[in-house]
Amino acid sequence: MRAVQIVELTGPETALRALDLPAPQPTDDQVLIEVHAAGVAFPEVLQTRGMYQLKPPVPFVPGSEVAGVVVSAPQSAHVRPGDRVAAMCLLGGFAEQAVAPSYLTFPLPDALDFAQGAGLILNYHTAWFSLVTRGRLRSGETVLVHGAAGGVGTATLQVAKGLGARTIAVVSSDDKEKVARDAGADEVLRSDGPWKDQAKELGGADIVIDPVGGDRFTDSLRSLRQLGRLVVVGFTAGEIPSVKVNRLLLNNVEVVGAAWGEYSIRRPEVMAATHAEISRLIDGGFVRPPVGARFPLEAAVDAVRLLDERGATGKVVLDLKG
Numbered sequence: 001m002r003a004v005q006i007v008e009l010t011g012p013e014t015a016l017r018a019l020d021l022p023a024p025q026p027t028d029d030q031v032l033i034e035v036h037a038a039g040v041a042f043p044e045v046l047q048t049r050g051m052y053q054l055k056p057p058v059p060f061v062p063g064s065e066v067a068g069v070v071v072s073a074p075q076s077a078h079v080r081p082g083d084r085v086a087a088m089c090l091l092g093g094f095a096e097q098a099v100a101p102s103y104l105t106f107p108l109p110d111a112l113d114f115a116q117g118a119g120l121i122l123n124y125h126t127a128w129f130s131l132v133t134r135g136r137l138r139s140g141e142t143v144l145v146h147g148a149a150g151g152v153g154t155a156t157l158q159v160a161k162g163l164g165a166r167t168i169a170v171v172s173s174d175d176k177e178k179v180a181r182d183a184g185a186d187e188v189l190r191s192d193g194p195w196k197d198q199a200k201e202l203g204g205a206d207i208v209i210d211p212v213g214g215d216r217f218t219d220s221l222r223s224l225r226q227l228g229r230l231v232v233v234g235f236t237a238g239e240i241p242s243v244k245v246n247r248l249l250l251n252n253v254e255v256v257g258a259a260w261g262e263y264s265i266r267r268p269e270v271m272a273a274t275h276a277e278i279s280r281l282i283d284g285g286f287v288r289p290p291v292g293a294r295f296p297l298e299a300a301v302d303a304v305r306l307l308d309e310r311g312a313t314g315k316v317v318l319d320l321k322g
Contacts, residue, residue: 001020001021001022001023001095001096001097002018002019002020002021002095002096002297003018003019003020003021003061003094003095003096003297004016004017004018004019004061004062004063004094004095004297004298004300005017005019005021005058005059005060005061005062005094006047006048006058006061006062007058007059008058009048009049009050009058010048010049011048011049011308012045012048012301012304012305012308013301013305015048015049016048016300016301016304017059018297018298018300021061021095023096023097024092024095024097024098024099025099026072026099028074029074029076029101029102030074030099030100030101031070031072031073031074031077031079031085031087031099031100031101031102031105032070032071032072032073032097032098032099033066033068033069033070033071033089033097033098033099033100033105034068034071034096034097035066035067035068035093035095035096035097035098035320036067036069036114036319036320037066037067037114037115037117037118037317037318037319037320038063038065038066038067038093038095038098038118038297038317038318039063039064039065039093039118039119039122039151039315039316039317039318040063040295040300040303040307040315040316040317040318041064041065041122041123041151041307041316042234042307043064044062044063044064044304044307045304045307045308047062048062048304054090056091060091061091061092061093061094061095062091062092062093062094063089063091063093063094063095063098063318064088064089064090064093064122065086065087065089065093065119065120065121065122066086066087066089066093066098066100066118067084067085067086067087067108067114067115067116067117067118067120068084068085068087068098068114069082069083069084069085070082070083070085070105071097073102073105074102076102077102077105078102078105078106078107079102079106079107083107084107084108084117085105085106085107085108085117086105086106086108086112086117086118086120086121087100087106087121088100088101088104088105088121088122088265089104090104090265094297094300094318095297096297096320103268103271103272104121104265104271106121106275108120109282109283111288112282112288112289114321115291115294115315115319116288116289116291116315117289118315118317118318119151119155119289119290119314119315119317120278120289121275122151123151123154123155123289123315124155124158124159124278124287124289125260125264125271125274125275125278126152126155126233126258126260127152127155127156127158127159127160127209128159128274128277128278129258129260129263129264129274130156130209130231130233130258130260131143131156131159131160131163131165131209131231132163132277133258133263134229134256134257134258135207135209135229135231135256135258136229137160137163137165137206137207138206139163139164139165140164140165140166141165141166141206142165142166142167142168142202142203142204142205142206142207142225143156143160143166143167143168143205143206143207143209144167144168144169144170144199144205144207144208144209144223145157145160145167145168145169145170145180145185145208145209146170146191146208146209146210146212146216147170147171147210147211147212148169148170148171148176148179148180148183148185148188149169149171149176149177149179149183149313149314150312150313150314151289151292151315151316152209152211153169153180153211154179154183154289154290154314154315155287155289156209157180157183157184157185158183158184158281158286158287158288159278159281159286159287160184161184161286162281162284165207166186167184167185167186167187168185168186168187168188168189168202168205169181169183169185169187169188169189170188170189170190170191170195170216171188171189171190171191172190172191172192175313176313177190179290179292179313179314182290183290184286187202191216195219195223196220196223199223200222200223203225204223204224204225204228205223205224205225205228206224206227206228206229207228207229207230207231208220208223208224208228208229208230208231209231209233210230210231210232210233211234211235213232213234213235213239213240213241214235214241215239215241217230217241217243218241218243218247221243221247221248221251221253221255222247224251224253226251226252226253227252227253228251228253228254229253229254229256230253230255230256231256231257231258232255232256232258233258243255289314289315290313290314290315291314291315291317292312292313292314292315292316292317293306293312293313293316293317294316294317294318294319295317295318295319296318296319296320297318297320300318303316303317303318
């Protein structure tokens with residue numbers, strides 16, 4: 001089968017190589033999937049430099065999220081051969097076939113195509129975990145989302161709208177503003193402008209979802225209402241910010257970490273419950289993963305580079321059947 005490996009830890013330009021590999025052999029609790037689309041996410045960027053917490057020995061096939069058709073499945077699984085599925089395989093997704101634990105493999109709703117399925121689990125489970133489990137979102141609250149045109153950002157906007165929130169998106173360009181509005185943003189602010197002051201003029205935020213980090217962190221705290229929550233999802237800007245805790249005390253606000261994978265990936269009951277909630281939002285028409293750039297498998301380096309250069313909108317996908 002054709003696959004893409006990370007062969008050295010030197011960054012996207014030189015770390016990735018397409019080649020032929022034997023098909024994976026599933027264990028007794030794994031589902032074998034014919035991959036139609038594979039999601040590309042920021043962890044793959046970090047993996048090309050050896051900077052992600054999951055550090056398998058090189059060479060290895062990256063790719064944590066796929067959508068496709070079941071080839072084989074254990075009797076205990078909730079899917080059967082021939083089913084359309086979305087799955088978290090953790091590694092191995094950049095290939096024509098991949099294996100995933102049965103509890104991380106879910107039926108793909110008819111309303112979504114394979115490319116959308118490849119953007120479903122990682123982004124939307126992260127959005128639910130950040131907003132509900134960690135952010136304690138209530139209907140009627142205001143959510144401000146940084147990086148709002150990216151995969152996590154658009155997922156967060158859609159989930160927040162589905163849960164009855166008002167949404168403020170922070171983006172960097174006209175193109176990204178359109179993506180954010182299409183995902184449900186009620187208001188859109190520019191990251192290179194006085195977005196903090198504008199957010200406060202709009203009444204401030206009850207929750208800020210921040211997958212970016214960097215120098216906007218302190219202004220995110222300042223944009224919160226009393227009893228607001230700043231939920232830290234990641235650091236795509238590269239810089240890990242620090243906080244002066246007197247800001248938390250004076251304004252009665254919180255900084256909350258949201259590491260969905262660390263919490264959920266070994267808790268099958270959490271994964272199942274979250275997917276049931278996301279499926280409810282799909283049925284209600286709120287969740288439709290926006291697919292951005294599509295690349296063939298052989299051009300995986302271009303897909304990962306796009307994320308590295310922060311040029312992506314929506315979900316970047318490797319389209320293996322296009």
